[in-house]
Amino acid sequence: xxxxxxxxxxxxxxxxxxxxxxxxxxxxxxxxxxxxxxxxxxxxxxxxxxxxxxxxxxxxxxxxxxxxxxxxxxxxxxxxxxxxxxxxxxxxxxxxxxxxxxxxxxxxxxxxxxxxxxxxxxxxxxxxxxxxxxxxxxxxxxxxxxxxxxxxxxxxxxxxxxxxxxxxxxxxxxxxxxxxxxxxxxxxxxxxxxxxxxxxxxxxxxxxxxxxxxxxxxxxxxxxxxxxxxxxxxxxxxxxxxxxxxxxxxxxxxxxxxxxxxxxxxxxxxxxxxxxxxxxxxxxxxxxxxxxxxxxxxxxxxxxxxxxxxxxxxxxxxxxxxxxxxxxxxxxxxxxxxxxxxxxxxxxxxxxxxxxxxxxxxxxxxxxxxxxxxxxxxxxxxxxxxxxxxxxxxxxxxxxxxxxxxxxxxxxxxx
Amino acid sequence: xxxxxxxxxxxxxxxxxxxxxxxxxxxxxxxxxxxxxxxxxxxxxxxxxxxxxxxxxxxxxxxxxxxxxxxxxxxxxxxxxxxxxxxxxxxxxxxxxx
Numbered sequence: 256x257x258x259x260x261x262x263x264x265x266x267x268x269x270x271x272x273x274x275x276x277x278x279x280x281x282x283x284x285x286x287x288x289x290x291x292x293x294x295x296x297x298x299x300x301x302x303x304x305x306x307x308x309x310x311x312x313x314x315x316x317x318x319x320x321x322x323x324x325x326x327x328x329x330x331x332x333x334x335x336x337x338x339x340x341x342x343x344x345x346x347x348x349x350x351x352x353x354x355x356x357x358x359x360x361x362x363x364x365x366x367x368x369x370x371x372x373x374x375x376x377x378x379x380x381x382x383x384x385x386x387x388x389x390x391x392x393x394x395x396x397x398x399x400x401x402x403x404x405x406x407x408x409x410x411x412x413x414x415x416x417x418x419x420x421x422x423x424x425x426x427x428x429x430x431x432x433x434x435x436x437x438x439x440x441x442x443x444x445x446x447x448x449x450x451x452x453x454x455x456x457x458x459x460x461x462x463x464x465x466x467x468x469x470x471x472x473x474x475x476x477x478x479x480x481x482x483x484x485x486x487x488x489x490x491x492x493x494x495x496x497x498x499x500x501x502x503x504x505x506x507x508x509x510x511x512x513x514x515x516x517x518x519x520x521x522x523x524x525x526x527x528x529x530x531x532x533x534x535x536x537x538x539x540x541x542x543x544x545x546x547x548x549x550x551x552x553x554x555x556x557x558x559x560x561x562x563x564x565x566x567x568x569x570x571x572x573x574x575x576x577x578x579x580x581x582x583x584x585x586x587x588x589x590x591x592x593x594x595x596x597x598x599x600x601x602x603x604x605x606x607x608x609x610x611x612x613x614x615x616x617x618x619x620x621x622x623x624x625x626x627x628x629x630x631x632x633x634x635x636x637x638x639x640x641x642x643x644x645x646x647x648x649x650x651x652x653x654x655x656x657x658x659x660x661x662x663x664x665x666x667x668x669x670x
Numbered sequence: 671x672x673x674x675x676x677x678x679x680x681x682x683x684x685x686x687x688x689x690x691x692x693x694x695x696x697x698x699x700x701x702x703x704x705x706x707x708x709x710x711x712x713x714x715x716x717x718x719x720x721x722x723x724x725x726x727x728x729x730x731x732x733x734x735x736x737x738x739x740x741x742x743x744x745x746x747x748x749x750x751x752x753x754x755x756x757x758x759x760x761x762x763x764x765x766x767x768x
Contacts, residue, residue: 298699301707580703587699591692603693606755608700608747624743626750642750652742655715660704663712667702 280307281597284365284375286355286533288312288340290579291381291565294586294668300346303594309373310343311365313354314410317669320440321579321612322661323409327417328450329458330617336409336661342670358537360559377593380539380547380556381565381582382531383408384439387545391526392502392511402505403522407439419521420451425459430519432500432510433468434527437546439567439577441475442623444468444525446613449480452488453616464492467510467517469499475576476613476621476645483615483649500524530568539564546570551636552629553592553602554585563589572636575627580609580660583668604629607636609643612657620653621646689758697755698762709763720766727760 283299285292288310296310317338325331340350351373357366358380364372386405388394397403404419406412420429429451433444448466455462473480473494484492502511503524510517510524529535529545541548541558548557548570556562566582575581584607592602606628612620625643627636646653689697698709701719706712709719719727733739735748735756751759 302695583703584700587696591696591699595692603690603696605696606700606750608703608750610704610743610747622743624746626747628750639750642746644746646742650742656704656742659713659715663706663716664703666712667707 280305281376282307282309282374283377283379283593283597284308284373285310285379285381286365287381287383287531287566288314288317288343288350289381289383289566289582290664290668291383291582291586292379293317293340293343294583295379295381295563295565295590296343296348297346297668298587298590299593300348302590303598304347306594306597307349308347309349309351309375310340311351311353311355311367311373312340313352315352316340317665318409318413319579319661319665320407320409320443321664322658323406323413324443324447324450325614325617326409326413327406327420327447328454328617329417329421330450330453330614333414338665338669340669342666355533356536358533358559358562360537360561363561376561376597378562379554379565379586379589379593380534380537380562380568381586382533382568384528384567384577385531385535386526387529388526391500391524393505394503394524394526397503397505397522400505402508403503403524405525406523407443407525407528416521416523420454423459423462423520426461427459427520428463428465428518429455429521430465430467430510430517430523432498432522432524433466433470433474434525435469435499436474437571437577438525438528440611441576441578442480442611442613445473445475445480446615447523448492448494449483449488449613449615450617452484452492455491456488460491462491464488465517465519466492466494467498467500467512468494468496471496475611476623479621479645479649480613480615483619483621487616528567530564534564534568537562539568542570551588551634552604553596554589555592563593565589572627573633574625574638575636576609576611576623578609578611579664580611581607583664584608586668606639610660612653612660614654614657615649616654618651618654619649620651620655620657621649622653622656689754691762694758694762698759701759708766710766710768718768719763721768722764724757724760724764727763728756731756731760
């Protein structure tokens with residue numbers, strides 16, 4: 256459907272309010288079509304088809320961060336990690352390609368960059384992350400020149416970074432700078448280092464991967480990653496902890512650490528993150544100027560009533576990573592709670608599962624899993640004692656499961 | 671929903687009064703990231719849970735949990751669930767259409 260036709264169809268149910276004499280159906284507006292927002296929109300429609308759901312997303316399609324490191328290594332294509340939003344339409348979700356510029360929690364409306372205001376009974380904000388560029392001096396100027404990339408949101412920067420790696424001469428150095436935790440996808444940087452090292456091993460064996468980590472050590476699946484690096488990429492991949500990037504110089508392709516400067520050929524600095532811009536603009540950030548605290552029974556904001564926040568933007572519960580699996584599960588907590596609340600019932604505690612796969616070679620994967628449940632005493636979700644853990648060893652079986660997880664969660668969220 | 675499935679659902683709910691249909695559904699929803707929405711598998715490498723016999727799901731989950739059935743991941747996940755929760759999820763998946 257063309258956007259014009261779609262808006263006509265959407266207009267038929269009166270986005271701006273209730274103009275007809277029929278009883279108004281409850282409307283939930285969802286901001287953001289990632290793992291959190293898309294899943295919430297779909298599951299609310301599935302669990303209570305009497306609720307209208309409008310999802311506002313600024314991009315035309317979904318591009319997955321999980322598996323995008325394989326694109327950087329040349330082991331998967333952008334097409335393979337991209338999905339459309341038409342699947343949500345089949346569940347009766349109205350997908351509007353636009354950008355929310357403001358939230359009015361008193362009037363219960365959101366303002367769009369192009370379309371008319373939309374009113375809501377409940378609002379879901381699943382904005383992902385944006386970056387605190389200011390913490391790395393010179394970053395924005397260097398990024399505008401294409402001299403530094405983060406590629407920590409899958410899309411144009413993923414393509415650009417792959418091009419830079421392809422154009423880099425053999426013997427060059429790829430520098431990956433990792434921010435202090437918490438950040439989106441704890442094992443992501445180490446998977447990325449592995450995928451680039453695998454590419455160099457095949458195509459540019461005199462080249463180096465240098466990981467400059469602001470954290471003292473590998474923050475996730477450390478023993479499994481380090482074992483893979485020793486076995487598979489000796490002389491190619493070097494890891495340095497306690498190496499926080501404080502500035503970049505695009506012209507000389509230099510990352511400045513607190514005590515030394517490091518030059519490279521391809522500079523991939525991932526800046527520190529915070530909750531996405533719309534959360535920051537709307538007073539949803541509660542903690543350290545970065546994250547949004549929520550009630551984990553409902554995902555409702557602790558700052559603004561009637562607004563539920565999902566995914567990487569949340570102030571993580573104890574032991575909970577910022578992951579696609581978690582965002583998808585946050586969405587189900589919110590969907591269940593909102594259906595109960597709109598039907599005048601009390602939300603029930605929900606137990607959720609995290610599973611994060613990482614590739615360490617083009618075919619071999621490793622994994623970390625955890626189960627999280629509501630703890631009345633602590634008033635939050637906590638990992639269930641005795642559950643969860645990591646892979647016994649890297650294996651092709653877990654690599655196969657990694658692809659299965661990706662295809663399945665894309666479908667569970669979007670199809 | 672066919673009549674027999676409807677009856678199975680009612681029996682399942684009656685057998686596990688601690689878990690309503692909604693709470694069983696909510697518990698089961700967490701499995702969908704690997705097993706597909708409502709346990710309908712998306713890929714051939716993953717076991718479809720939808721429509722499997724209730725006893726089979728519950729027995730396998732306990733075997734994973736108690737270390738009797740080796741696994742890559744399920745032994746670590748299963749340890750996060752009580753017997754009542756396993757039974758509720760097994761009953762719920764058993765009533766889903768394949």
